[in-house]
Structure formats: structure tokens, C-alpha cells
Amino acid sequence: MDNKVRYFDEINFLRAFAILAVISIHVSAYFTRMDAINGLGALYMSIDVLSHFAVPLFIVLSGFVLYNKYSDDIDIKWFYKKRLKSVLPQYLIFSTFYLAATYTGSIVLARPVNLDLPHIIYRYLTGGCFYHLWFFVLIIQLYLLYPAILRLYNYFDLRGRLLELLFTAYLIGVLYNVYPIPDIFILGTSTQILGVATKFIGYVFYLVLGMTIRRRYDELLLKSVPKLSLCYASIPLLCCTVIGIFGYAQRYFYFDITQILPVMGSYWHWLTVMITPFYYMTIFALCFYISLNIVSSRSTALKWLEKIGAYSFGIYLIHAFVLYIIVLAFPRFGFDWNNWLFYPLISIITLVMSYLSVEVLQKFPYSEYLIGSTR
Incomplete structure (x- = not known):
């Protein structure tokens, strides 16, 4: 580190x-x-x-910041404790808040409310307590995978093959988005649990891109960009x-x-x-x-x-x-x-x-x- x-x-x-x-x-x-x-x-x-571009940019920035702080060997226990503390309490608190708010709204508007415990647990696990919370499930997945991604990144970096790693991550992301994971049936109900659990696959490219930008940041700053190219x-x-x-x-x-x-x-x-x-x-x-x-x-x-x-x-x-x-x-x-x-x-x-x-x-x-x- x-x-x-x-x-x-x-x-x-x-x-x-x-x-x-x-x-x-x-x-x-x-x-x-x-x-x-x-x-x-x-x-x-x-x-x-x-x-x-918003979520991909947030992922690029996450890759940039993570690599800025953790680019070598990581104390995995310390890393997970620090990273999960920065996102998990907030996710759980706001998931509970949004769940209570939407249930209250549904009751006031006389709409049906599903209070089954498995359904509620499923919503917590998948970021389904409100429409924007899926992003936190994605971030948690990427945090959990970062030590493994970093090892792979450094392996390719030492061999001067970062471009190949980026292209591979891009290609895997394309295939994942073209052929999405199908729903599965649990207790007779169709769920997207596998799709949610593998959501990170479509975003690893952006994380690796952020790591690469940080790795080559000073080189990028030295390269002047003509204003005409920005118009193009x-x-x-x-x-x-x-x-x-x-x-x-x-x-x-x-x-x-x-x-x-x-x-x-x-x-x-x-x-x-x-x-x-x-x-x-x-x-x-x-x-x-x-x-x-x-x-x-x-x-x-x-x-x-x-x-x-x-x-x-x-x-x-x-x-x-x-x-x-x-x-x-x-x-x-x-x-x-x-x-x-x-x-x-x-x-x-x-x-x-x-x-x-x-x-x-x-x-x-x-x-x-x-x-x-x-x-």
C-alpha cells in the first residue's frame, strides 16, 4: 500500500x-x-x-482514487474494513429510509404493499429499496473485487500489456451487455438476483480505465490537446x-x-x-x-x-x-x-x-x- x-x-x-x-x-x-x-x-x-455518462464516470473516479491510495500490496482486512465502512452503513440506513417512505406512501395512496420478509431481504440485497440504490450494490461489488483486480492489473502492468487488459475488460463488458444474465425462479417467482450479482462485469472496464489514468496521469498532463480537436x-x-x-x-x-x-x-x-x-x-x-x-x-x-x-x-x-x-x-x-x-x-x-x-x-x-x- x-x-x-x-x-x-x-x-x-x-x-x-x-x-x-x-x-x-x-x-x-x-x-x-x-x-x-x-x-x-x-x-x-x-x-x-x-x-x-454519470455512473461510468463515478466508477472511473473510484478506480482512480483506489489506485491512488492502494497500488501495491494491500492489507485486505484493513482495506475491506475501511472501504465497506465508507459505503455500507449509508446504504443500509438509506435503504431502510426509502423502504419506509415508499411503504408509507403506498399506504396513504391505498396501493398494495408487500411486507413479506423474503421480499424485503431481496430488496436490500439487490439495491431495490429505491431505484437509485443499485449503484451502491455495484460499488460494494467493485470494492470486494478490487484486491483481485489490482493483482491482475499489476501483473499486466509489469509486462507492459495494460492495453490488452483494457481491451479484454471492454470486450467482456460488451458481451455481458449484449447477452444479459436471464432471470431465475426462486420460490416460484422470477428474480434478477443473478443479474444483480454480476452487475460489476459491465463496469470493470471503467474501473480499470480509472486505474490506468492514475497510473499514466503525469504523462497525460504533459500531452497538450488542441482546442480544435475538442470541437471535432x-x-x-x-x-x-x-x-x-x-x-x-x-x-x-x-x-x-x-x-x-x-x-x-x-x-x-x-x-x-x-x-x-x-x-x-x-x-x-x-x-x-x-x-x-x-x-x-x-x-x-x-x-x-x-x-x-x-x-x-x-x-x-x-x-x-x-x-x-x-x-x-x-x-x-x-x-x-x-x-x-x-x-x-x-x-x-x-x-x-x-x-x-x-x-x-x-x-x-x-x-x-x-x-x-x-x-
Whole structure:
């Protein structure tokens, strides 16, 4: 284990971009409640597609930070104790909170509630107590696997074959996403337990990518990037976003892609899965470039952005509840996802309320066990 841990100011800006994208995903996803595709729906879909880099970026940052702290031999017992303490209490506390909140809401709205103990345990094990908590199950899986991944990484690194490791992780992730794990029947009920247990397979590439960026970080900083090349990056971003919109139209509005691209047929899913990591990496590069350019700024607005990044763990935990309450209340006053102001207004309210909640909670003793470290 490394004794010298280097600090990177730009990490919190990258976390800020990721958490803003998470909120963007969850607000723009209400296009799925629209009856048909229109201009507003297409805008929501494009925002949603573009924002889906959020979780992969969080995983890249996890790989970066983990390798920054643990790049050699690890005291596995100490590592697991420290890592699980940083995520497991928060996950269990908020899972219980969301479970109680949704059950209470269902009772108030006279909806059926499943209080069977096996069902409740299943929800805890799979991150199913609320829709965004699956991410914590994924992080816990990656933490548990990190010592083994690190050994494999160092093995390839010593032989100068990191590119091969990255390509292998990419290929395995593509195959996993093209051929997902099927549901299994437990006690006569179809469950996704195997799919949840193997979720990490689709994200190992991003973890290894983050480790590699940290390994070669100083070399990357020395390479200047022409501004013109950043402009060129907008072309593949636009193309991939359009492809993503077609994918959503096909999935949620029964749009037949073969009407426009008859040669694609069954290859469409393969295409989207294969290009998605490159799409996200282009966005990562843009976020990284922006972070490096603003990291030395002392303006109040950018300091607030840095603080959003420092609060990102807590904001992630809390924002879903804030959004849940807003979407329950606002449509009753005729303001819903069919309004052009819905996305910007709800995103801002969700962010501000989540931020203020973390600001208050982090003042309490032992708050790190609730909302994580806010340093």
C-alpha cells in the first residue's frame, strides 16, 4: 500500500459533473410518461442519453482514487474494513429510509404493499429499496473485487500489456451487455438476483480505465490537446446522441428502426453497446479538460461547483427522495413533464434541496456514516 497519497483538486469538479448528470438523468427520464414523441420528448431523450455518462464516470473516479491510495500490496482486512465502512452503513440506513417512505406512501395512496420478509431481504440485497440504490450494490461489488483486480492489473502492468487488459475488460463488458444474465425462479417467482450479482462485469472496464489514468496521469498532463480537436469531438457526440434517441424511441415508443436503417436489423443493439464506452470516454475527456481549466479559479460559482463534488455522495443518496416528493406534488397543480420548464426548474430545485440537506446533515456528529465524507 502506498504511504504517500496525492490529492487532486480536479476530482471534485469531475464528481460535480457526474452528480449533476445523475440528477439530469432522473429528471429527464420522465419522457417515458409521455404518450408520443414530440419536440419536448426528443429534447428529454437527448439530455437523458448525454447524461448517462454519470455512473461510468463515478466508477472511473473510484478506480482512480483506489489506485491512488492502494497500488501495491494491500492489507485486505484493513482495506475491506475501511472501504465497506465508507459505503455500507449509508446504504443500509438509506435503504431502510426509502423502504419506509415508499411503504408509507403506498399506504396513504391505498396501493398494495408487500411486507413479506423474503421480499424485503431481496430488496436490500439487490439495491431495490429505491431505484437509485443499485449503484451502491455495484460499488460494494467493485470494492470486494478490487484486491483481485489490482493483482491482475499489476501483473499486466509489469509486462507492459495494460492495453490488452483494457481491451479484454471492454470486450467482456460488451458481451455481458449484449447477452444479459436471464432471470431465475426462486420460490416460484422470477428474480434478477443473478443479474444483480454480476452487475460489476459491465463496469470493470471503467474501473480499470480509472486505474490506468492514475497510473499514466503525469504523462497525460504533459500531452497538450488542441482546442480544435475538442470541437471535432462534438461530431461523434452528436452522432451517438442521435443513435441513443433512436434506441429510446424503439424501446419506449415502439419505433421500428428498420424503417430508417433497414440494413441494421438485429445489429442495432450490438452497435449501441459497442460504441457506448467510446461515447462516454469522449465526454470524460471533455469533463477532464474543463476541470483542469477551472481548478485554479477562485470564483464563488466554481467554488460552489467544487463543493457540489465534495457533497456528491450525500446528494446522490438524498436527491431521489427530493425528486420523489416534487413529482408527487407538482403535477397536482398542473405542472408536469409536458411543460417546457419542467426539466430546468425541477433539476434546480432537486439540486438545491439536496445540497442544503447535505449541508445541514454534515454538521451532525458521525455524519460520515449517513452521507459519507464531505471533504
